Amino acid sequence: MSDPNCIFCKIAAKQIPSTIVHEDEHVVAFKDIAPQAPVHLIIIPREHFAGLNELTETxxxxxxxxxxxxKSLAERFGLEKSGWRLVANCGSDAGQTVFHLHFHLLGGAPMGGRMV
Incomplete structure (x- = not known):
């Protein structure tokens, strides 16, 4: 199920142009339009749900x-040896701005200090 007002649902449906680097039955991955690292990809489930708080067994x-x-994209983009980060923000206090569950795959340069 998708949300007609969700930008990520529209990207998955190819209603909004994006550089898609992977798609299958369950997920779509595309390049972030404002990259924070040399490799910055967004990975989303095709099914719309707002975030990790809505994760269920189904x-x-x-x-x-x-x-x-x-993991596959990290290998494809040459990050498997140097390292990469996978981040999901859950809720506005965590910095989530698009309320469709999504993960940022970041790599290609040292990420710097600790995250927490």
Whole structure:
């Protein structure tokens, strides 16, 4: 199910142009339009749900696919040896601005200090 007002649902449906680097039955990955690292990809489940707080047993398959796709993309973009980061923000206090569950795959340069 998708949300007709969601920008990420529109990207997945190819209603908004994007540089898609992977798509399958469960997930879509595309280049971030404002990259924060040399490699900055967004990985989303095709099914619309706002964030990790809406994860259930029935939609959890999307989360496992995200992990596998992230690993594959990290290899494809040459990040597997130097390292990469996979980040999901959940809620506005965490910095989430698009309320469709999504993960940022970041790499290609040192990420700097600790995250927390």
């Amino acid at each position: 939609n959890a398959v999307a989360l496992s696919r995200v992990g596998l796709v992230a």
